[in-house]
Amino acid sequence: MTQIVLENARVFDGVAEECPEGMSVLVADGKIREVSDRPVRADEAHRIDVGGKTLMPGLIDMHTHSYFSDLDPRVLNDRDAPYRTAYAIKKLGHALDSGFTTVRDIGGGDYPLAAAIADGLIRAPRFFYAGKILSMTGGHVDYRTPNEKHHTHGYCSCASMNWAGVIADGVDECIKATREELRRGAHCIKIVASGGVMSPSDPIWMNQFREDEIRAIVQECAERRTYVAAHCLTSESTRRSVEFGVRCVEHAALIDAETAAFVAERGAYVVPTMACLFSLVEQGLEMGLPPDRMDGLRTVYENSMAGLEVMRSAGVKIAYGTDLLAGFYTQQTREFELRREVFTPLELLRQATSVGAEILMQPGKLGRVTPEAYADLIVVDGDPLQDIGLLAAEGRNLDLIMRGGEVVKNRLD
Template structure:
């Protein structure tokens, strides 16, 4: 089995601000076998001199939608699977080139796409997915406009199901849908627990799903040894979701100081998504975003950065996510720049590595540089602990990208 040794590296391990220098890392078969403060002996190994640059875990984006090929969800539906897949290929390849060696598709990603990546048919990051999002009738992933009446329940190509979600009402339907997505290989289940920006018939302040419905979905995931993540904007949705057993909150855009303390005390996770808010504010109207969605987006933008500050002050466990839609996926690294208004480089590096692994329930395998971890690594030309802009440069400041032991990019030697 081929061996690669990365020598003379300065290692950021995903957690510590103290980076060990002069380190060597032995990679074999997609796995890190040894990390040492000396030269590693291995006959026949490919040796790469890192030249004292920063070797660190590959980045993790916890909130993407691979198939979301337009800012209008109904347009995405009408383009059908081949177009959505072509979009996913470009989006995932760009993510890998930016140093994201792992992504979590939190709505729409499926077993077929995961298999294509695993089999090398598509060039992309390590892929976790939540399957179809569960939404109640009139919820955030029910994309029918108010004048559309057609609705038939079940897993079919009708009004209750689209490329990204399935509409379910009542405990039995929630249980069945959760079980179906888990059967299809979903690594977690996502629900819409509040209104959203892109959906046409629900205000952002609206709480969604009853307590018994959410608890039923949470129970199904617990039995599968996984978790529920919930789309939430207002504080009421955040609070009730966590009270009912949800482990991770997506967005949390309207969070206040008191709710941030509540989230931290409960040990729940939050994945804010700044990029989608500010990028869509800039180009949404030009790219066809509906006026009602732009109005809701303005509400989110007015509170987003303040919400980050509340999370930081309360010590909330925060992961890195972007949620970029359509052609705006090329702004994925901008999330670092936006978060830098509140967080330090070290905090952001942890969010995009070790905390991402914790949220994915992959501690010790992802987001770290240690023996038996996946060999998902990047080499930064500079010190990202001092200059987070090195990671916001769309991969231009990365001299090496390694995914599962395979060298994707190498400018070192």
């Protein structure tokens, strides 16, 4: 692979507040090989003058759903795989153009999509996926309406599923479903541990899965040297999930101070998803969201900003996530604008880079500008430590995007 030297750069390394200027970064074989405050010797390298602009790690979105092309998840079963894949290609391409060089698909993403990305068939960010979401009967990913008696989709007689999830009840079924998703290449396992606003039969306050079921799933993941992420909206579901071994909580919009302190003490992570909530409240009805879901959605929305304040005060480790569905995916960088009401630009930059890498169990490889990290880099025209809004423009302020050492956008040459 051709060597590339990025010269005259102001570098944010993913962690440090100080951003040294006049830096050079050598990239070869998909990795960063050298970061120096002096000119790098590489006679055969292609040299790019960054012009004093900010070079930083590519962004990481820790909560995406690549196939979720409609607000009604039941519609997606009828659309089938070709339609969902076409949507995923468009959505993932937009993510890359917006500066996201890594995404975690936390429900629905699968091995075929990951393989197509790895083989270069799809223009997309680096791709981690949780496979099918695990739900109990009547849980957040059981999309049957109350008048339906039977599951209509399944890959075997022992577990039923729809396009996004697997229904598992009892320890044995939870173990089997976990092992099956891990066999299919899932990088982690996602469970639903509270009710939600997008499913027909579970109120938000409802805790889901028993303690023995959650602990069984956690143990299976531990044996595979990976982790469990859990959909939790309420404080109670968040606390019990973390207590039972869940490593990463998704949403936590209704979290209270006591629970936030507990999460911080246990060293667990939280991935809030503000952009999804705000976009659904603003445009959900016109995009086809059933009117009877709006009350619950507004309850979560009205408390979500307070939840961010509570978690920041408690010192919870927070990563960047969006959870954008259907046509809302074009607002992927809006999360920066929403969170800036609570967090400093430095905190937001860490959330979108090095903290996400920690959850993915890729510290030092992703989310950093350091030797031996993957060469997933962006160049920002300006200083995001002073104006985080530079990253909230869907890539318009990015002069260079590099993924795995491959330049996918370049306005510098």
